[in-house]
Amino acid sequence: MSDYELIIEVLTNVYNGKNLTDQINKHKSNINISRIKYIVYGVIRNYYSIEFCIHKIVQHISKKNEIIVQIGLYELNNSNKPDYAVVNTLVELVNNAKDKKFINWVFREYQRQKESLNNLILKDYSLKYNLPNWIIDLLKKQFKNYYLKFLDGLNYHPAFGLRVNYTKRSLGEYIEILKQNNIKYIINEDNKICLEKALDIKDVPLFTDGVSSIQDVAAQYVVNILNQNNIIPKKVFDACAAPGGKTCQILENYNCTLTAMDISSDRLEKIKQNLQRLDLKAKTMVGDAFNLDWWDKNKFDLIVADVPCSASGTIKRNPDIKINRTYDDVIKFTESQRKIVLSLWNCLEDNGYLLYITCSIFRDENQDNIAWLKNNIKGFKLIDELQIIPTEYSDSLYYALVQKNN
Ligand SMILES: C[S@@+](CC[C@H](N)C(=O)[O-])C[C@H]1O[C@@H](n2cnc3c(N)ncnc32)[C@H](O)[C@@H]1O
Known part of the structure; x- marks a missing residue:
């Protein structure tokens, strides 16, 4: 399979809902993986503006031809290759003369209309920031005058x-x-x-x-929040711990015992590798934070709940999120996040702390979820909160430190 055929296959799978990182990992031993990634990620990052251009030029296009044109439009604007070389290589990917002629024509039309298309792109935030309208509308509603900071911050290269x-x-x-x-x-x-x-x-x-x-810099704030609130944890439970970034950071900073759990045994292996590399000790186990099957009835003075979420704060790194996630997914995540906290609350000592973390940009999974939990759990006291807005140098994370006050 040629590199371009592989790129088409990866993009097709992502458009069918498959996870981009998994698709890329399948080919990580390919010697041209950097170039393949560059094009795949480039197309997905620029998906909305590229699609807009294609559909301004043609009404109907087959799926395969559409992906070939997407690659072409990305490369015409972002590669050092001469335009004719980009076009010639891509046209070779179709077999029949009619498709070759059609794709050639679309590229020519694009070159002809490029300036006016670019002007239209700049007038529409979904195209300018390459995000679906539902994300832009939600951020605007939730963050009012500073939502543009989120749009800017989500558009840099991952830090x-x-x-x-x-x-x-x-x-x-x-x-x-x-x-x-x-x-x-x-x-x-x-x-x-x-x-x-x-x-x-x-x-x-x-x-x-x-x-x-x-x-990521935004993922390194556990210790800042604990220190600012004079908390020195002794017995820590990290409930959704893989690959262990926060587990290891806590162990590097505090003289504590720590149990790290994750639902995925594969991902748990990553925690073990990190602990070993950093020469740190923790108890590790596979378990599901939705229930307490794993719990030995010993309580913790700090529980870290870095809950599964829409991961919308990591769109720079995982651009397929903007194509494949919907607002319904966000709602489903909020429900499972509440369930996880309700369950973990049983394992927290009186006056102990729970640090709730997401890498979501939406209030639904963050501030609104904390408000819901406050209304539904007796003794749930919000102590501190931190929302990190995405920037050139970081993703976006949300932290809420709560105390069990009975
Ligand atoms: C955001 S990641 C955690 C990142 C980690 N805390 C770090 O700093 O490296 C969320 C993790 O939750 C795990 N997970 C998802 N559902 C879970 C559940 N029901 N119980 C425990 N872990 C779960 C996922 O496998 C994933 O590794």
Whole structure:
């Protein structure tokens, strides 16, 4: 199968509802995977504006031809190849003369109309920000005058955050190492590091030595929230823990015991690998946070509930979310998130804390869910809240720290 045929197959599967990361992972040993990813992610990130252009030019187009044209429109605007080479390669992907002629014609029309199409794109937020209207409308309703910050923040390239294990190197020492390796970075106001360019894991300084971990900056706020509220956890339960980013960060920062659970045994293996690499100890188990089958009746003073969610705050990284998720999915997530917290509440000591986390941008899964839980759980006291707006340097996460006050 040629690279382009593979790209068409991946895009077809994603449009049929399959997960983009899974589709890409199937081909991770392909030697051209970087280029394949570049085109697949590029097409999906620009899906709404590309589709708009295609349907301004043609009324009817077969699925395969449509995907070939999507690839072409993306490459015409984003590759170093000369236009004729892009067109010639893509036209070769269809067998019959009629389709070849048709695709050629669509590309020519696109080149002819490009300027006026681009002007139309700039006038429509769904096309300009390449997001479906339901997301734009919901953000506008929920965040009023600052919803544009979300739209901007969701449109950057995914950032490459790094977490430093401060028991092994100080921030200053690690920055020296970045400088020595000529790795450009920025540090945010909370001393969190983001590299200017993504690196291969093998090139991340001291990764295998357990000094650094790849973790989005927005996902590194567990310790900030606990410290700001003078909480020193002793007995922690991380209920939805894989791949273990927050589990490991807690263990790097507190002298505590920690049980890390996840529903997926495959993903639990990732936690074990991370613990091993970072030389940390935790009890790990497969279990379902919807029920208490796994619980030995010992209570915890901190429960981390990094609940399954729409993951809309990670759209930069997972752009298929904007194509395949609907508002109905968001509602379904809110229901399961409530169930998980209702269940975990039983395992929390009196005066203990539950840290609720999502990587969703929607109030339904965040502030509104916390309000619902407050109304439905006796002694549910909101202590602190943090909504991280997506930026060039981070995804978007939401944190709510609550206390069990009986
Ligand atoms: C947002 S991820 C957690 C990320 C993790 N806390 C970290 O910082 O690396 C959500 C996790 O919840 C797990 N999960 C989903 N449903 C679950 C359930 N009912 N019980 C336990 N874990 C669940 C998923 O397998 C996934 O690994």
